[in-house]
Amino acid sequence: MIEALYYDKLSEGIVKCLLCPHSCVIAPGKTGICRARKNIDSVLYAINYGECVSLSMDPIEKKPLNHFYPGSQILSTASNSCNLACPFCQNAKISQSNAPTQYIAPEELIDMAVRKKSIGIAYTYTEPFTWYEYVLDTARLAHKQGLKNVIVTNGMINEKPLIELLPYIDAANIDLKSMDAAFYKNILHGELEQVLNTIRITKKHWHIEITNLIVPNYNDSIELLTQLVDFVASIGIDTPLHFSRYFPHYKVVVPHTPIETLKEAYRIGKEKLHYVYIGNVDLNNVDLNLEL
Numbered sequence: 147m148i149e150a151l152y153y154d155k156l157s158e159g160i161v162k163c164l165l166c167p168h169s170c171v172i173a174p175g176k177t178g179i180c181r182a183r184k185n186i187d188s189v190l191y192a193i194n195y196g197e198c199v200s201l202s203m204d205p206i207e208k209k210p211l212n213h214f215y216p217g218s219q220i221l222s223t224a225s226n227s228c229n230l231a232c233p234f235c236q237n238a239k240i241s242q243s244n245a246p247t248q249y250i251a252p253e254e255l256i257d258m259a260v261r262k263k264s265i266g267i268a269y270t271y272t273e274p275f276t277w278y279e280y281v282l283d284t285a286r287l288a289h290k291q292g293l294k295n296v297i298v299t300n301g302m303i304n305e306k307p308l309i310e311l312l313p314y315i316d317a318a319n320i321d322l323k324s325m326d327a328a329f330y331k332n333i334l335h336g337e338l339e340q341v342l343n344t345i346r347i348t349k350k351h352w353h354i355e356i357t358n359l360i361v362p363n364y365n366d367s368i369e370l371l372t373q374l375v376d377f378v379a380s381i382g383i384d385t386p387l388h389f390s391r392y393f394p395h396y397k398v399v400v401p402h403t404p405i406e407t408l409k410e411a412y413r414i415g416k417e418k419l420h421y422v423y424i425g426n427v428d429l430n431n432v433d434l435n436l437e438l
């Protein structure tokens with residue numbers, strides 16, 4: 147672990163984390179909401195620095211990124227933390243629990259990427275912004291080796307740390323879970339406006355694709371899907387949008403997203419956007435027939 151960037155020391159040994167909109171006020175011995183930052187003797191530490199919970203070579207399309215080095219493979223890794231509490235999290239086993247990790251130094255990860263002929267490193271599966279110091283250090287070194295850096299994120303980060311990271315990331319898939327601020331606040335424990343701000347800022351610097359996981363009864367109304375498409379169109383009609391199929395996971399047991407809902411979302415998207423995709427569907431068993 148290393149001392150965290152972006153925090154303030156308050157009185158009586160308490161610290162305030164300034165990395166994400168939660169602004170956790172953390173007493174000595176305690177951790178923030180993401181479980182990744184701990185107050186030890188009045189110093190905030192990134193306790194997940196270099197602690198990798200997963201490591202594999204993935205097709206870039208799995209991120210999903212369909213317009214960034216298509217057909218390439220990328221070394222993908224993650225920490226075991228997240229700053230949202232999505233009850234339908236599709237990766238809860240590693241994002242919402244202290245799953246076992248293995249320490250991999252930034253230099254070691256980069257060596258591995260070079261040896262495996264990866265186009266770079268993807269910080270993915272959980273929330274890379276709560277792995278901030280490690281992502282920043284590794285991404286800087288990776289660029290020096292000519293590697294690309296990819297982030298797959300929920301977009302929940304404050305502007306100042308985001309701006310420091312901008313020069314070192316090349317592409318991102320940002321999860322936009324809904325355009326309903328109350329849904330973000332009450333169900334996900336996040337802030338919609340901050341996510342939109344992250345998307346607007348990063349679109350000017352990185353290759354951006356957006357993913358929306360459609361969960362029946364939570365975010366699948368025509369009105370919300372239309373608002374989401376309108377927002378994506380507002381940042382650029384060339385921005386790829388992925389509608390992803392939900393399957394019951396973690397605390398949500400409603401049945402998986404009907405194919406008809408995905409087709410309707412696709413239709414709404416194609417009215418305004420050039421690139422709309424449907425993901426997490428077994429095309430061997432489902433005929434999407436998406437021609438419009």
Ligand code: SF4
Pocket residue numbers: 163164165166167168169170177178179180181182183229276
């Ligand atoms: S990064 Fe973690 S500790 Fe810091 S404010 Fe966000 S949830 Fe809290």
